[in-house]
Every structure is written in C-alpha cells, then in structure tokens.
Amino acid sequence: MSNTVIRLGGSHIGNAHSILNLEEYLKQKSGRKFVVVSAIKEILELINKQISTVFQDDLNDQEIALILSDIYSKRVVGEISKAYRELSQQLINLLKGIALIGDYSKALKDQVLSYAENLSVEILKAQWKSVSLLQIQKIELLATSDFGTATFLSVNHGKLQALPDGIYLVPGSFGITETGKLARTGRTSADYTAAFLTKELGAEKLELWDLDKDFQRADPAIINNPQKIKRLTYSEASELAYFDHYSFHPRTVEPLEHEHIPIEVISSDSQKGIVDTVINTETFIEEQIVKSVACTDDISLLKLDGPGVGLKPGILAKVTSQLNDSGINIKSVITSQTSINFILSNENGEKALKLVNKLGFSSVTEISLVNDISLIGVVGHGMQHAFGVSAKIFTAVANNNINVVLSGSGASDLVSYLVVNKSDKEKSVREIYKAFFE
Known part of the structure; x- marks a missing residue:
C-alpha cells in the first residue's frame, strides 16, 4: 500500500x-x-x-x-x-x-x-x-x-x-x-x-x-521579487534554514x-x-555558483582575544563545554591565532559573556561582546573549487565602502560568512546579489 x-x-x-x-x-x-x-x-x-x-x-x-x-x-x-x-x-x-x-x-x-x-x-x-x-x-x-x-x-x-x-x-x-x-x-x-x-x-x-517563506535568491524585503531557487542539496537547504527569511x-x-x-x-x-x-542529494552547481545571499540580524559576537590564544590548548573546548552545559547554542566559530569568535543568537550574547568571564584564561587579554551586527551567508556548492567567487564577494562590499567585521570561508564548500554592521546589512545583500545575479 x-x-x-x-x-x-x-x-x-x-x-x-x-x-x-x-x-x-x-x-x-x-x-x-x-x-x-x-x-x-x-x-x-x-x-x-x-x-x-x-x-x-x-x-x-x-x-x-x-x-x-x-x-x-x-x-x-x-x-x-x-x-x-x-x-x-x-x-x-x-x-x-x-x-x-x-x-x-x-x-x-x-x-x-x-x-x-x-x-x-x-x-x-x-x-x-x-x-x-x-x-x-x-x-x-x-x-x-x-x-x-x-x-x-x-x-x-x-x-x-x-x-x-x-x-x-x-x-x-x-x-x-x-x-x-x-x-x-x-x-x-x-x-x-x-x-x-x-x-x-x-x-x-x-x-x-x-x-x-520560499527558497529565494535573497530576502524579498531587500531584493524586489528575487527568483525562486529550483534545486538545492540537503546541505544547502539546511544552511539556509538558519536565516530569518526562510x-x-x-x-x-x-x-x-x-x-x-x-x-x-x-x-x-x-x-x-x-x-x-x-x-x-544530487549536487547541482549553477553557473554563477552562488544560489542565495542570505542574512540575519539574530546574532551577537563573543570575542576572546590575546596573543597566546593560538598557543594555549583547551580554550575552545573550555568555552564550548561551558556554553553547552548552560544550554547556549553556538551558531558558528571563526578562529585565528590571536582571536576566537563565537557567533551566538542575540538572546544568548550577554549570558554567554558573563559565563565565559567567570572561567578565567591567562592567555586571553580581552573578552568582549559585539552587538548591532548582521550575518551574511553566501550559499552555493562549489565555492572552494571555483575561481573568483570570494573575490567577487569582497570586491562587491569593498567597492561600496562596507566594513566587514569578520569573515569566514573554507570550512564548507557551500557557504562563506560575512559579519557586517547592522546598518550595512541591506547594502551588503544588494551589492553581493548584484555581483552574482544581475
């Protein structure tokens, strides 16, 4: 039956x-x-x-x-x-x-x-x-x-x-x-x-x-009548699900x-x-690689900075364990040798800051929380294997005087992240969208 x-x-x-x-x-x-x-x-x-x-x-x-x-x-x-x-x-x-x-x-x-x-x-x-x-x-x-x-x-x-x-x-x-x-x-x-x-x-x-809210190339509140996305992989759909306009x-x-x-x-x-x-499951790579320019305001950035962050073992594990035990979801982590950046939801930012401040790290010189920011996700399989995609993204924002607070790519073949000031969100989406779809 x-x-x-x-x-x-x-x-x-x-x-x-x-x-x-x-x-x-x-x-x-x-x-x-x-x-x-x-x-x-x-x-x-x-x-x-x-x-x-x-x-x-x-x-x-x-x-x-x-x-x-x-x-x-x-x-x-x-x-x-x-x-x-x-x-x-x-x-x-x-x-x-x-x-x-x-x-x-x-x-x-x-x-x-x-x-x-x-x-x-x-x-x-x-x-x-x-x-x-x-x-x-x-x-x-x-x-x-x-x-x-x-x-x-x-x-x-x-x-x-x-x-x-x-x-x-x-x-x-x-x-x-x-x-x-x-x-x-x-x-x-x-x-x-x-x-x-x-x-x-x-x-x-x-x-x-x-x-x-349909799967579209961008937020229709920012881009007038964006095209619907006809084909997505499971991973692309799951990535887009974390953004406000899906x-x-x-x-x-x-x-x-x-x-x-x-x-x-x-x-x-x-x-x-x-x-x-x-x-x-079928990986369908479009000619322009990018399938959607997604965005959300529901983020805060918890930063742990210090010259010894990259040398001292266990900092990342200690923070993630504390946040996990407290029921705080970490959306993403972007790191360098001198900084660990946790992308959290707005409602969890202040709580996470208080918890991490209590842990005590000898190699961390500053723990701070950045608010009034937005996360831009440029989504589409094939980013790591296509020349010029990252260059297009950064050229689009640089040519329009948009300051990038933080960026991350390479962890996945299907998404690049930009953290920008909230006041620059709509301009960022419009300019990146224009670079790939117009």
Missing part, C-alpha cells in the same frame, strides 16, 4: 482556497495520506507569551479563552467544536497550575506548547471534513527526553500499517518519551516530524505544501539524507502539484 506524507504549515489553516487545492491534490493519490500539521502562528505566540509571563501577571483565563475562540471563529464558519473548547480549557487549567506552583519543568513546558498544534488541528478538522485525527500516542512516535530539542527514535510500524486508506492529520513538532511524556523537537518543527514519518513509512518523497526546519534532512529521499516544495496555488523547489 502506498503512503504519502505532506507537511501543512499553520498559515494555511483557515485558507479555504489552499485547503481545497490540497484536498483535490490528495484525491489523485491512493493509499494512506499523512498530513503533518504545524501550529497556527497566533496560537503558538499566545501560548509562548502566557508561559513567559505566567509568574509575573495574574492569569486572565477569560481573556485567553476569548482570544482562542476568536482565532477559531475567524477561520471556521459555525459553532466552535466541543473538542476545541475542551482543549482550550485544558490549556488554561495547566497554565493556572503552573502559576499556582510557581515553577515548571522543561517537560511541562513542552506539554503546554503541544496545545498549539492540537488546537490548530481541531480548527483544520472543522474546515476539512473528510479527515481523521491521528495522535502521536496512537502510533507510538518515540522521542528522546531532550525536552525542547528532542530527536525522534522510532514509531510503531504495525499500528501504522494497520491504518486503512484515508487522510490522517498528525499534530507536528513533538513525540513521546519512554516514560510517556511529550517532548518537543523544536519550534515549528513539523517539517522534521514529517521527514521522520516519510522515512519510516517508506514513502518515495516528502512533500511540503508551500513554505511561508521557513524550513534545519533538521528536516536528517532522516532523509541517508536514504536519498527527496523533498519537494509544492505550490498551494494549484491542485496539480506543481513543484517550486526540489531538495535532494
């Missing part, structure tokens, strides 16, 4: 045209169809806000209920379903309990956040009548107990194979641990959930029903790469399954 796995983003829930096109598209396929659903943005933001303020303000349960009801009513004509009301009340009761206790664990936080997908699926069910809800507990979708960043381990194949033909809605982004707790695999990580099920079901491909979870490729299972981004504007972007 054939299986189809498709990921549906939360932005499509309530979009009657998109859901009708998906329904008609799936009618062309036989067997079981699994639609892995991401959370509606407004619901996820509401829950995140309530978690972050639950100890600071009195919980206004009536306001939360009204907001959730309003989200439903804006998308579905008719009475709010009993299941949606019950889930809303369960969420409010959980938040009340957390406020009363005065503390919560990572596991409890994941449980609360899971309501974002569960509530979203109930709205979709009300809009799309010919579907069934498939809870992850029923198929025993097992995940590690790394709450917030869990990894999928297994699924009950017998229970999957026992399902009759039909369309099944699967709330994405979490699994269950061996002790029966919910473990979230990341923020809006339904892509990863869908990829894992694709591999386990032996489906021939993973289909993404559109992306909220909506693809970087772990999506993990379950698929070894099995060479392709990913297709399908246009929601049609019922014909028109493919916008294909992601697979």
Whole structure:
C-alpha cells in the first residue's frame, strides 16, 4: 500500500482556497495520506507569551479563552467544536497550575506548547471534513527526553500499517518519551516530524505544501521579487534554514539524507502539484555558483582575544563545554591565532559573556561582546573549487565602502560568512546579489 506524507504549515489553516487545492491534490493519490500539521502562528505566540509571563501577571483565563475562540471563529464558519473548547480549557487549567506552583519543568513546558498544534488541528478538522485525527500516542512516535530539542527514535510500524486508506492529520513538532511524556523537537518543527514519518513509512518523497517563506535568491524585503531557487542539496537547504527569511526546519534532512529521499516544495496555488523547489542529494552547481545571499540580524559576537590564544590548548573546548552545559547554542566559530569568535543568537550574547568571564584564561587579554551586527551567508556548492567567487564577494562590499567585521570561508564548500554592521546589512545583500545575479 502506498503512503504519502505532506507537511501543512499553520498559515494555511483557515485558507479555504489552499485547503481545497490540497484536498483535490490528495484525491489523485491512493493509499494512506499523512498530513503533518504545524501550529497556527497566533496560537503558538499566545501560548509562548502566557508561559513567559505566567509568574509575573495574574492569569486572565477569560481573556485567553476569548482570544482562542476568536482565532477559531475567524477561520471556521459555525459553532466552535466541543473538542476545541475542551482543549482550550485544558490549556488554561495547566497554565493556572503552573502559576499556582510557581515553577515548571522543561517537560511541562513542552506539554503546554503541544496545545498549539492540537488546537490548530481541531480548527483544520472543522474546515476539512473528510479527515481523521491521528495522535502521536496512537502510533507510538518515540522521542528522546531532550525536552525542547528532542530527536525522534522510532514509531510503531504495525499500528501504522494497520491504518486503512484515508487522510490522517498528525499534530507536528513533538513525540513521546519512554516514560510517556511529550517532548518537543523544536519550534515549528513539523517539517522534521514529517521527514521522520516519510522515512519510516517508506514513502518515495516528502512533500511540503508551500513554505511561508520560499527558497529565494535573497530576502524579498531587500531584493524586489528575487527568483525562486529550483534545486538545492540537503546541505544547502539546511544552511539556509538558519536565516530569518526562510521557513524550513534545519533538521528536516536528517532522516532523509541517508536514504536519498527527496523533498519537494509544492505550490498551494494549484491542485496539480506543481513543484517550486526540489531538495535532494544530487549536487547541482549553477553557473554563477552562488544560489542565495542570505542574512540575519539574530546574532551577537563573543570575542576572546590575546596573543597566546593560538598557543594555549583547551580554550575552545573550555568555552564550548561551558556554553553547552548552560544550554547556549553556538551558531558558528571563526578562529585565528590571536582571536576566537563565537557567533551566538542575540538572546544568548550577554549570558554567554558573563559565563565565559567567570572561567578565567591567562592567555586571553580581552573578552568582549559585539552587538548591532548582521550575518551574511553566501550559499552555493562549489565555492572552494571555483575561481573568483570570494573575490567577487569582497570586491562587491569593498567597492561600496562596507566594513566587514569578520569573515569566514573554507570550512564548507557551500557557504562563506560575512559579519557586517547592522546598518550595512541591506547594502551588503544588494551589492553581493548584484555581483552574482544581475
């Protein structure tokens, strides 16, 4: 029996045209169809806000209920379903309990956040009548107990194979641990959930029903109507996933790469399954080498400087261990003999600075944090083997009086990094884009 796995983003829930096109598209396929659903943005933001303020303000349960009801009513004509009301009340009761206790664990936080997908699926069910809800507990979708960043381990194949033909809605982004707790695999990580099920079901491909932010040559907020990227490797797609103007979870490729299972981004504007972007293992090098000029403001730079940095062993290991133990993710490390530079997210910069200052290094003369910067990523396979790519990048910024705070290339054949002042971000993107695509 054939299986189809498709990921549906939360932005499509309530979009009657998109859901009708998906329904008609799936009618062309036989067997079981699994639609892995991401959370509606407004619901996820509401829950995140309530978690972050639950100890600071009195919980206004009536306001939360009204907001959730309003989200439903804006998308579905008719009475709010009993299941949606019950889930809303369960969420409010959980938040009340957390406020009363005065503390919560990572596991409890994941449980609360899971309501974002569960509530979203109930709205979709009300809009799309010919579907069934498939809870992850029923198929025993097992995940590690790394709450917030869990990894999928297994699924009950017998229970999957026992399902009759039909369309099944699967709330994405979490699994269950061996002790029966919910473990979230990341923020809006339904892509990863869908990829894992694709591999386990032996489906021939993973289909993404559109992306909220397409794979384009550059950020459309900076470059007017940039071209869509037609072909990407797994590595290129994962690299681009870390930048603000793409909506693809970087772990999506993990379950698929070894099995060479392709990913297709399908246009929601049609019922014909028109493919916008294909992601697979085939290395496709374009004539201009570069496929995208990506950017993000979500960085801070932690610098350890000193003449003996390159001679003293263990500095890098000591810092990475401290940051890892504190739950701080390091985006990248760029080093020289006199400086180690850690690229972190904005929210982690100050915390990391305080932690590293406590470590004490005799060979480090200065530890500093640089903010108000942006990261530019020039992405495309073949950079190390093509003459003139780096020269083009640096000529583009130099000719336009753009100061490069830090640069890094050579660690990978598919990306070169530039760190620039935030005020130079848009100019940098425009000039590098012009050098390669105009």
